Amino acid sequence: MKKKEVKMTVDLQCGACGALVHKGENPPKFCPCCGAGFERYCITCRKRVDMFFEEWWPEEEECVRTYSPAKRCPTCNASLEVEDRGKPQGGGTAFEH
Ligand SMILES: [Zn+2]
Numbered sequence: 001m002k003k004k005e006v007k008m009t010v011d012l013q014c015g016a017c018g019a020l021v022h023k024g025e026n027p028p029k030f031c032p033c034c035g036a037g038f039e040r041y042c043i044t045c046r047k048r049v050d051m052f053f054e055e056w057w058p059e060e061e062e063c064v065r066t067y068s069p070a071k072r073c074p075t076c077n078a079s080l081e082v083e084d085r086g087k088p089q090g091g092g093t094a095f096e097h
């Protein structure tokens with residue numbers, strides 16, 4: 001019996017801007033595009049919330065796994081969505097008159 005080798009690709013998806021980052025040997029802690037953290041902490045019960053992943057198989061022996069930050073705390077169900085704070089509003093002029 002020959003066992004097929006599965007080629008596994010693991011990516012991290014930023015919960016804020018949606019950018020995909022390849023998860024290498026040193027997985028990044030922050031999104032290189034917008035700087036949002038991949039790890040989330042529940043401010044209600046103060047627990048680290050693990051990322052969840054989705055898998056799909058583009059080929060029979062090829063698996064792509066994408067991790068995204070959890071949107072809700074599995075313990076207390078508090079929302080973990082990060083609010084945009086301190087980001088410049090809009091994309092127009094940065095001057096205020
Ligand atoms: Zn991002």
Ligand SMILES: [Zn+2]
Pocket residue numbers: 042043044045046047073074075076077078
């Ligand atoms: Zn919680």
